[in-house]
Amino acid sequence: MLFRLNSSTGLPMYLQLMEQIRHAIETGALKAGDQLPTIRKAAEDLVMNPNTVVRAYRELQHEGIIELKHGSGVFVSESVGGRARVTRRAQTIVQSALDRLANLGLTEDEIRRLFENELAQHLAGKASGGKNE
Amino acid sequence: MLWYKGWLETRFQAVFGLLFAVFPIALFTLATPHAANSAPQISAAQAESGIQFFALYYSIVPILVAGSGIKTQSARMKKGLHGSMYFTLSLPVSRLRLFATRAGLGMLETVTILAIAPCFVRIVLIQPEDHVSHSDLFAFWVTLSVCASVFYFLGVLLSTFLDDQVRGWLSMFGVVFLFGLLTKIPLLAPVNIFRAMISPLFTHSLPWAGMGISVGAAAILGLAALRVVQTREY
Amino acid sequence: MSDWVIQARGLQKSFKGQPALTGLNLEVPAGSIFGFPGRNGAGKTTTIRLLMGFLKPDCGDARVFGMPAGDSAAGIEIRRRLGFVTEDKELYPHMTVEQIIRFTRSFFPKWRVDLEQRYLKVFDLPLGRKISDLSKGMRSRLMLLLAISHAAELLILDEPTEGLDPVAVEDMLRELVAISANEGTTIFFSSHQLEEVEQIADRVCIIDHGTAVVTGSLDDLKTQYQRLRVVFGEALRSPVQWGEGAEHVRQDGRTVDILASRNVEAIINQARSLQGTSVERFPVTLKDIFLEHVRSN
Numbered sequence: 001m002l003f004r005l006n007s008s009t010g011l012p013m014y015l016q017l018m019e020q021i022r023h024a025i026e027t028g029a030l031k032a033g034d035q036l037p038t039i040r041k042a043a044e045d046l047v048m049n050p051n052t053v054v055r056a057y058r059e060l061q062h063e064g065i066i067e068l069k070h071g072s073g074v075f076v077s078e079s080v081g082g083r084a085r086v087t088r089r090a091q092t093i094v095q096s097a098l099d100r101l102a103n104l105g106l107t108e109d110e111i112r113r114l115f116e117n118e119l120a121q122h123l124a125g126k127a128s129g130g131k132n133e
Numbered sequence: 134m135l136w137y138k139g140w141l142e143t144r145f146q147a148v149f150g151l152l153f154a155v156f157p158i159a160l161f162t163l164a165t166p167h168a169a170n171s172a173p174q175i176s177a178a179q180a181e182s183g184i185q186f187f188a189l190y191y192s193i194v195p196i197l198v199a200g201s202g203i204k205t206q207s208a209r210m211k212k213g214l215h216g217s218m219y220f221t222l223s224l225p226v227s228r229l230r231l232f233a234t235r236a237g238l239g240m241l242e243t244v245t246i247l248a249i250a251p252c253f254v255r256i257v258l259i260q261p262e263d264h265v266s267h268s269d270l271f272a273f274w275v276t277l278s279v280c281a282s283v284f285y286f287l288g289v290l291l292s293t294f295l296d297d298q299v300r301g302w303l304s305m306f307g308v309v310f311l312f313g314l315l316t317k318i319p320l321l322a323p324v325n326i327f328r329a330m331i332s333p334l335f336t337h338s339l340p341w342a343g344m345g346i347s348v349g350a351a352a353i354l355g356l357a358a359l360r361v362v363q364t365r366e367y
Numbered sequence: 368m369s370d371w372v373i374q375a376r377g378l379q380k381s382f383k384g385q386p387a388l389t390g391l392n393l394e395v396p397a398g399s400i401f402g403f404p405g406r407n408g409a410g411k412t413t414t415i416r417l418l419m420g421f422l423k424p425d426c427g428d429a430r431v432f433g434m435p436a437g438d439s440a441a442g443i444e445i446r447r448r449l450g451f452v453t454e455d456k457e458l459y460p461h462m463t464v465e466q467i468i469r470f471t472r473s474f475f476p477k478w479r480v481d482l483e484q485r486y487l488k489v490f491d492l493p494l495g496r497k498i499s500d501l502s503k504g505m506r507s508r509l510m511l512l513l514a515i516s517h518a519a520e521l522l523i524l525d526e527p528t529e530g531l532d533p534v535a536v537e538d539m540l541r542e543l544v545a546i547s548a549n550e551g552t553t554i555f556f557s558s559h560q561l562e563e564v565e566q567i568a569d570r571v572c573i574i575d576h577g578t579a580v581v582t583g584s585l586d587d588l589k590t591q592y593q594r595l596r597v598v599f600g601e602a603l604r605s606p607v608q609w610g611e612g613a614e615h616v617r618q619d620g621r622t623v624d625i626l627a628s629r630n631v632e633a634i635i636n637q638a639r640s641l642q643g644t645s646v647e648r649f650p651v652t653l654k655d656i657f658l659e660h661v662r663s664n
């Protein structure tokens with residue numbers, strides 16, 4: 001697993017790992033049906049806590065992105081092909097949004113902060129189940 | 134392997150004790166090659182107190198050898214009073230066993246080195262007309278060892294709460310002071326441990342009372358040292 | 368949960384009138400990698416010495432594997448099942464690497480030769496070299512080898528990566544993670560390198576001035592704690608009583624910085640109701656949580 005996780009970004013490690021696995025699937029580094037390393041191997045290679053790997057794998061399993069095949073290990077779900085299509089569409093949306101924001105005169109940092117802030121509000125709104133404005 | 138480790142830690146002290154023990158012989162042999170022929174006539178009492186002095190001298194040996202309780206750091210090592218002590222204490226061994234091994238090893242070294250004493254006496258001090266037999270010399274060795282155990286455990290007890298340097302000097306002064314007291318004060322003559330040590334050479338028998346008292350005193354000192362080791366904090 | 372490998376309640380300890388521990392509680396579950404960060408002098412080493420039975424507490428109770436830590440008979444059983452790396456990494460200078468391995472092995476019937484061989488190779492330890500000729504980093508690694516190779520169920524490590532260069536640190540962290548993953552060994556380690564704790568620990572307890580100031584699962588802490596930055600149109604005229612959960616508040620002109628441990632939504636609403644023009648959230652690192660808690664003391 002050629003991931004590089006950063007323990008001091010503030011984002012919990014299991015979320016980082018989930019992100020990186022999703023990203024690997026989107027870019028095609030991991031394809032549907034590919035086998036993921038065992039929890040032990042992943043923990044050792046990435047030098048991270050095994051329980052953290054467990055949690056990341058479990059969450060991804062809930063999302064249907066990876067699946068456990070009894071006895072053989074953990075694999076990327078066959079259904080992620082569909083996900084990749086959605087992702088490509090999403091990429092187009094983001095690209096056009098970025099163009100428009102840049103035309104407004106926003107710098108990269110401003111754009112990034114804007115996105116992070118809105119995303120955090122959005123996630124919090126979902127989590128608390130109500131409006132947050 | 135505790136014995137081997139103990140040996141590695143006390144071997145320099147033991148060698149020093151050995152040299153200390155051999156020193157008088159070397160000195161005598163080199164300084165007075167013809168002494169046997171020209172020895173001045175001295176009274177029996179003078180001879181006895183002279184030999185007592187040598188008993189004192191050899192009583193220093195157990196103090197030199199007395200390991201530092203169960204501390205495994207020699208005074209020469211830098212900072213950290215305890216150093217590798219923590220590693221030893223983290224092993225699944227009771228403090229009793231650590232103490233007993235160290236004490237046992239130290240006594241073994243002491244008794245071995247003290248075998249030099251009868252040799253010295255034989256070579257240097259005894260005239261053929263004294264009728265001191267080999268079994269007397271052997272008895273002397275036994276007596277000396279048993280009585281010296283008092284000083285050994287005194288050294289061990291002191292080392293449980295003093296560092297090496299202070300312990301060493303304090304013990305030696307203590308022994309010398311004791312010797313002074315015992316020989317100068319007639320009232321204390323019966324408990325003169327040094328006289329007990331050398332008695333086999335004169336009475337040709339073992340001083341059972343003296344040895345009994347020594348063992349008792351050594352046991353008390355040893356148990357006190359063990360108690361300190363078992364209850365102290367590191 | 369009765370599956371606590373280490374359990375300490377209300378530990379107090381003073382040395383010559385100076386308090387070192389002022390009421391410490393600790394619970395380490397089996398199989399976890401438990402980080403114990405604190406400043407120098409916070410009480411990390413005192414706590415570890417209490418757990419190892421080198422010291423007895425003035426007050427309070429410490430248990431390892433459910434047995435009393437200070438008891439001499441239980442202590443032998445406890446030490447048979449745990450591995451320990453000391454703060455100063457001192458071993459017997461007159462022995463060679465090979466000799467001390469043989470020495471240590473003689474106390475443990477359940478020695479794992481496979482682990483011994485692995486660490487000899489991974490840590491590159493020269494068998495014939497005298498310990499007095501080893502660097503501190505090599506001694507740390509040797510101590511870890513001795514601690515792990517007898518199939519310990521628990522490792523208590525006092526600043527295990529101290530004195531190691533970054534490559535050696537990564538190697539050691541990797542081996543700790545491996546031993547946890549492969550053998551299920553519980554690892555309890557003190558450190559003042561927060562990045563390392565953040566990297567491999569799943570639970571932490573931050574100790575400061577002899578007591579625990581923050582305890583919990585690392586992931587939960589980083590999710591619960593959030594930093595908020597509120598900018599107001601004009602400086603606030605009177606000090607604000609921020610809601611529950613606003614733990615550390617700093618104000619600089621029109622900007623207020625809040626470290627919140629919970630009720631983040633309520634605090635955000637409060638900020639908006641006070642005409643806060645901009646409310647931003649930032650993720651929080653262990654270092655943030657650590658600094659805020661030890662600074663305020």
